[in-house]
Amino acid sequence: MRSDGSALNLRRWWRSAGFAWAGIRHAYRSQANFRIEVWAGVLALVVAALLRAPLAPVALACALVxxxxxxxxxxxxxxxxxxxxxxxxAKVAKDAAAGAVLIASAGALVVGLVVLLPPLWAWVGGWG
Structure with missing residues (x-):
């Protein structure tokens, strides 16, 4: 299908979004690490919301990973x-891409610790 050239065409955007969702569904079904990262992100966001911690840094770190x-x-x-x-x-390409995910995951862990530990510590400290 040829593009009509308009970046603001809703039909074109909707079609592109469908392709993107198909890619996300494929990754979720076929990649165990992606499923783990999705649920770790959901858990981090739920904990952040429950602790009333800032959601933006946690959400951005999850999105990056x-x-x-x-x-x-x-x-x-x-x-x-x-x-x-x-x-x-081929090994270099695959290893480098995996390394990028590892670095982002380590960064997300640091963000999670910095953002979530202080309110978690205060909440646990409030028990005593």
């Missing part, structure tokens, strides 16, 4: 398509 996991999934699929046999450069 999930977005990079989707990019990692896409890159792995393209590398597997382009290089079905083992190749050192």
């Amino acid at each position: 999930l977005g990079l996991e989707l990019v990692n999934t896409a890159l792995e699929a393209v590398v597997d398509l382009a290089s079905p046999e083992l190749h050192p450069l």
Whole structure:
């Protein structure tokens, strides 16, 4: 289907959003790490809401991890398509993409600790 050239075409946007959701559904169904990261993010957001901690940094950290996991999934699929046999450069590409997810996950953990530990500590301290 050819584009009509308008970035503001609602039908075009809706169609693109459908493709994006298909990619997210595929990653959720096929990637165990993505499922773990989705539910860890949901848990972090629920805890932040219950503790009345700032949601924005937690949500952004979760979005970064999930977005990079989707990019990692896409890159792995393209590398597997382009290089079905083992190749050192294919390994480099896959490892680097996985490394990006690892770094984002470590950063998200730090954000979670910085944002959630103080109100959690205050809440637990209020028991005594």
